[in-house]
Amino acid sequence: EIVLTQSPALMAASPGEKVTITCSVSSSISSSNLHWYQQKSETSPKPWIYGTSNLASGVPVRFSGSGSGTSYSLTISSMEAEDAATYYCQQWSSYPLITFGSGTKLEIK
Amino acid sequence: QVQLQQSGPELVKPGASVKISCKASGYAFSSSWMNWVKQRPGQGLEWIGRIYPGDGDTNYNGKFKGKATLTADKSSSTAYMQLSSLTSVDSAVYFCARWGMVTPFDYWGQGTTLTVSS
Numbered sequence: 001e002i003v004l005t006q007s008p009a010l011m012a013a014s015p016g017e018k019v020t021i022t023c024s025v026s027s028s029i030s031s032s033n034l035h036w037y038q039q040k041s042e043t044s045p046k047p048w049i050y051g052t053s054n055l056a057s058g059v060p061v062r063f064s065g066s067g068s069g070t071s072y073s074l075t076i077s078s079m080e081a082e083d084a085a086t087y088y089c090q091q092w093s094s095y096p097l098i099t100f101g102s103g104t105k106l107e108i109k
Numbered sequence: 110q111v112q113l114q115q116s117g118p119e120l121v122k123p124g125a126s127v128k129i130s131c132k133a134s135g136y137a138f139s140s141s142w143m144n145w146v147k148q149r150p151g152q153g154l155e156w157i158g159r160i161y162p163g164d165g166d167t168n169y170n171g172k173f174k175g176k177a178t179l180t181a182d183k184s185s186s187t188a189y190m191q192l193s194s195l196t197s198v199d200s201a202v203y204f205c206a207r208w209g210m211v212t213p214f215d216y217w218g219q220g221t222t223l224t225v226s227s
Contacts, residue, residue, distance in 0.1 A: 035213050042148065044204060044217035056212050088154055092213065097168050098144070098156040 002027050004089050004101035012107040019076040021104045023089035028069045035090045036065060036074050039103075045088065049074060084108045111135040113205050113218035120224045125195055129221045131188040131205030138186035139163040142208035145179065145190045148220075149201045159208065160188060195225045 003026040013019045023034070036049040047056040049065040052072060062077045076083055089101040116130040131143065145157040158169035162181035169177065176199075178191045192199055202220040209215030 037154075037214065039154075042150075042202060042220075044219055045154065045206075045214070046217075047209075047212045047215050050212045056215075090154075090213070097170070098159075100154040100156065103153045 002029065002091055002093060002099055004091060004099055006087075006089060006101035006104045008104060009102065010105045010107070012109045013076075013079040014109040015079055015081065017079045017109075019079050019083075019106065021074045021087055021106070023067070023072040023074075023101050025070045025072065025091060027094075029091050029093050031068050031072075033091050033093050034067065034072050037088045037090060037100075038085045039088065040085045048087070079108065081108050111207065111216045113207065113216055115203075115205060115218035115221045118222040118224070120226065121195055122227050123196055123225055125225075126191060126193045127195065127223060128189055128191045129203055129223070131190075131218050133186045133188065133207070136207075138181075139183050141210075143179075143181065143188040144206045144208060144214060145177065145188075146204045146206055147201045148204065149198075157190070157203075162186075162188065192223070195223075197225050199223060200225045 005024045031052040034052045037045040038048045039045040053065045064075045086103045086105045088103050092098045112134045114132045119127050121127050139162045142159045144159040147155045157173045157177050160167045160179040160181050167179050181188045202222050204220050205218040206214040207216045
């Protein structure tokens with residue numbers, strides 16, 4: 001079973017600060033199979049970044065994604081208040097087919 | 110536009126079963142995998158399984174085999190998830206989510222809150 005470990009679990013950033021969230025994968029996966037979602041207050045998650053580095057529709061360009069193999073990251077170049085949310089990485093490959101990371105809760109200072 | 114409309118909140122007794130629905134509109138229902146995701150209060154997202162309405166093919170997270178049964182009705186463009194032998198650990202919000210052509214899980218239902226309590 002592929003396990004995704006996100007760090008940190010909780011963080012706070014000031015407006016304008018650069019933010020990086022990491023997702024460590026227990027076994028190497030294709031970068032096309034690593035995705036990120038944003039969720040606010042347990043409402044429906046939104047697709048955010050797909051295939052490691054492609055921004056979903058409507059996602060601000062201050063967001064970016066990178067990584068390969070077993071290490072991936074989501075970066076915000078300049079934190080804004082609206083970015084406060086929980087971010088989940090997700091992979092799909094081998095059994096159990098689709099797994100999510102445990103989430104990173106990002107708060108605004 | 111694509112919409113996934115889920116059924117309303119459920120309050121059920123331990124040991125009972127419940128069937129949650131997800132009515133799709135705005136796209137070819139039969140041609141996209143429909144996924145189900147569980148989220149316990151204050152916890153993360155957990156993938157339950159998926160169904161391809163076109164032929165009824167299913168894949169399950171092993172953890173939910175025997176707990177969740179996924180079906181789909183093409184005539185009404187509705188996906189269903191039945192949860193059986195309910196206990197308190199099944200209390201959660203359950204989401205349906207479409208597997209998109211470009212972006213995985215591109216559209217989500219609003220979530221159905223299930224509370225298991227006597």
